[in-house]
Amino acid sequence: xxxxxxxxxxxxxxxxxxxxxxxxxxxxxxxxxxxxxxxxxxxxxxxxxxxxxxxxxxxxxxxxxxxxxxxxxxxxxxxxxxxxxxxxxxxxxxxxxxxxxxxxxxxxxxxxxxxxxxxxxxxxxxxxxxxxxxxxxxxxxxxxxxxxxxxxxxxxxxxxxxxxxxxxxxxxxxxxxxxxxxxxxxxxxxxxxxxxxxxxxxxxxxxxxxxxxxxxxxxxxxxxxxxxxxxxxxxxxxxxxxxxxxxxxxxxxxxxxxxxxxxxxxxxxxxxxxxxxxxxxxxxxxxxxxxxxxxxxxxxxxxxxxxxxxxxxxxxxxxxxxxxxxxxxxxxxxxxxxxxxxxxxxxxxxxxxxxxxxxxxxxxxxxxxxxxxxxxxxxxxxxxxxxxxxxxxxxxxxxxxxxxxxxxxxxxxxxxxxxxxxxxxxxxxxxxxxxxxxxxxxxxxxxxxxxxxxxxxxxxxxxxxxxxxxx
Numbered sequence: 001x002x003x004x005x006x007x008x009x010x011x012x013x014x015x016x017x018x019x020x021x022x023x024x025x026x027x028x029x030x031x032x033x034x035x036x037x038x039x040x041x042x043x044x045x046x047x048x049x050x051x052x053x054x055x056x057x058x059x060x061x062x063x064x065x066x067x068x069x070x071x072x073x074x075x076x077x078x079x080x081x082x083x084x085x086x087x088x089x090x091x092x093x094x095x096x097x098x099x100x101x102x103x104x105x106x107x108x109x110x111x112x113x114x115x116x117x118x119x120x121x122x123x124x125x126x127x128x129x130x131x132x133x134x135x136x137x138x139x140x141x142x143x144x145x146x147x148x149x150x151x152x153x154x155x156x157x158x159x160x161x162x163x164x165x166x167x168x169x170x171x172x173x174x175x176x177x178x179x180x181x182x183x184x185x186x187x188x189x190x191x192x193x194x195x196x197x198x199x200x201x202x203x204x205x206x207x208x209x210x211x212x213x214x215x216x217x218x219x220x221x222x223x224x225x226x227x228x229x230x231x232x233x234x235x236x237x238x239x240x241x242x243x244x245x246x247x248x249x250x251x252x253x254x255x256x257x258x259x260x261x262x263x264x265x266x267x268x269x270x271x272x273x274x275x276x277x278x279x280x281x282x283x284x285x286x287x288x289x290x291x292x293x294x295x296x297x298x299x300x301x302x303x304x305x306x307x308x309x310x311x312x313x314x315x316x317x318x319x320x321x322x323x324x325x326x327x328x329x330x331x332x333x334x335x336x337x338x339x340x341x342x343x344x345x346x347x348x349x350x351x352x353x354x355x356x357x358x359x360x361x362x363x364x365x366x367x368x369x370x371x372x373x374x375x376x377x378x379x380x381x382x383x384x385x386x387x388x389x390x391x392x393x394x395x396x397x398x399x400x401x402x403x404x405x406x407x408x409x410x411x412x413x414x415x416x417x418x419x420x421x422x423x424x425x426x427x428x429x430x431x432x433x434x435x436x437x438x439x440x441x442x443x444x445x446x447x448x449x450x451x452x453x454x455x456x457x458x459x460x461x462x463x464x465x466x467x468x469x470x471x
Contacts, residue, residue, distance in 0.1 A: 013118040017041035022078055024048070024097060025088025026055050026065065029111040032161035033086045034065040036118055039165065043067070045082060047075040076100050086114050089155070089180035092205055098184075112181040115153075115160030116188045120169055123189075124303055125154070127177040127219050128196025128232075130350040131296045132156075134288065135196060136176045137324045138300045138317075143172060145317040146309050150174055155181060157452070172307065179206065179215040189222035192306050193247065194230040194299050198237040199349035204372040213237055220245035230302045232295065233258055250306070252298035254291065262301040264294055269318075271301055271311050281315040288323040290357030326455035328354055331462050336432030339462045343455030345439035347371065348378035354439040355385050361434045363426040364388045365419075367395035368442030368454075375404035378441055383408045390414065390429045392422045396446045419447065419454070423461045436462075 019042050023033045026048040037044040046065040048055060051072035070078060076097055079085075085101050085108045092098070093108075101108050116123065126136045136152050143150035153163035154175035163173055175190070179202055182188070198216055206212045216237075220229050223245045232238035233253035242249045251261035262271050262280070269280045280301055283294055297318055304314050323329065324344075331339040338360065345351040346368075355364070364382070375397075382388045382405065390412045393401050402413055414429075416422035426436045438458045448454040 013040055013114075016084070016114075019043065019083045020045060020081055022047055022075065022082040022085040023065075024075060024085060024091055026050070026058055026071070027088055027090070028058070028062065028157065029159040029161065030086075030088050031058065031062045031065060032159040032165065033111045033114055034067060036114060036161040036165055037086070038067065040118060045070065045078060047071070047073075047078065049075075079104060079106060082106065084109070086111055087184065089178060092180075093183045108184050109186075110181045110184045112154060112160055112175075112177065113185050113188055115164050118164045119160070119173060120171075121189070122172045122191065123175055124172065124192040124194070124307065125175045125177045125188075125190035125219055126194040126196065126299075126303075127179075127182075127216055128194070128238075129199045129201045129347065130353060131196045131292060131299075132176045132178075133324050133344060134293065134327055135194065135296045135300055136174045138288075138296065138321050139174045139303055141321045142300060142304045142309055142314055142317040143174070143307065145320070146313045148172060148307075148309075152176075177219055179212055182215045182218045185218065187222065188219065190219065190227070192228045192230065192303050193220050193223060193245075194303050195220070195232060195238050195241050196296065196299055197232055197235050197349075199347070200373045201347040201349070202371060204370060217241050217244040220247060223247035228303075228306045230261070230299055230306070232299070233261070233263075234295075250302050252295065252302055254295055254298070262298040262305075264298065269294070269298060269301060271305055271314075273305065278311050280311050281318050285315075285319045287319070287321060289328060289359075290353055292353035292357070293323075326451060328357055329455070331459050332466055334427070334462070334466050336434075337427065337430040338435040340435055340437045341455050341458050342437060342439035343444070343451045343458060345441060346443050346451055348373055348375055348441045351439040351441035352378050352381040354437060355381055355388060358385075358387050358435060358437060360387070361389045361431070362387050363390045363392065363430050363434060363436045365392050365394070365422050365426060365436070365438045365458075366401050366441055367393045367398045368440045368444050369395065369446040370397050370400070371443055375401050375441065376407065379404040379408040379410060383410050388412075389434070390426070392416050392425050392429075394419065394422050394447075395440070395442060397442045401441070419457055420461055423458070423465065427465065 046069045140152035151163040155178040156176040227247040229247040233251040251258040253263045326344040329341040342354045444454040
């Protein structure tokens, strides 16, 4: 029995008062959910498949939950003691826990939904396959530069529950939303919703592309005519999202002018509204590189304008936004070779955008955990770019990536058993004026805790090489 949206569902934060609620997963979102539930008057039960010893790093950073805790045990028997469950994004809806809870009528929601129910409703949400973190960070930067109170939260690593716990009623929540979080969402309702793009991702979790697309559209389902859906005109799947919402639509495009929204023409970003157009800034003024970041900037322009920020203030913020960690992030130069961390490139489309942003011969580090996504299109991009001189493959997807590259007659390939070895191999092929780019096109969980762990490890390895005199 799969999860069903027809299960009895709490329709407001007040519902949780006095209820026993299981929180599944004691990473950042789970620990924040426990704290928020306690504030709401609920009686949380903290659970995780890991032992307390395995969770010690999380507890050292965020504090052990002050409630009943069951670690390293099967949580299903605990369902008889609770009236609701809050799950971390890592728990799929076809897991035994969710199926068991559904079978006995226990509502299961994501931490995103809990945070939304307890929030003031001033939410701008950004989803899409790629660019979410950059766009929410850019939006937060624009609002803060305009002296507005904004909290960037959600799938970016700072849970929405934690943002609500900050207790700033005037704050606008700029929320990154993943398909995982939408699986158990029914009430989530952003005033401004942004859909950046849709390309294959997480098919190992969602099983097929139709389900993945449906979850992207779902973020707009509760919007009304008073809300705004900001959609990518250049992406056919994003265009179709307009048919899945009651919100007004605004568009962004790099290909042609739009009547309402933002677009690029002759290397200038324009804002279009009420039959007018206004130049915002030049693409050359953006500090974040790549065509994909032009699209992210256009989406942010539309959303920021909808939130009442003047074009001049948007332009000033765009000119000072440095980008985000782990996304085409400059690390250092060693012996004339530039090292770039794009650990957030966790799918082929994201890696393609990083390759397209490169302006020098590149040694590309690829591979990680399988997500059931083909690599053929990425291989084609690598060959056509003519900028990738060599690929170093690692992780469980190495053989699959090699097959795709061989299929495009690209054979400048090496293998590495670890990230340390991959950096060493890349350095041996790199020449002064080249770049070494970590953009794995895969999840990190086969070798690392998450993409942030992978990116930090890469930067540490590179810095150690520099300190050890590898010039």
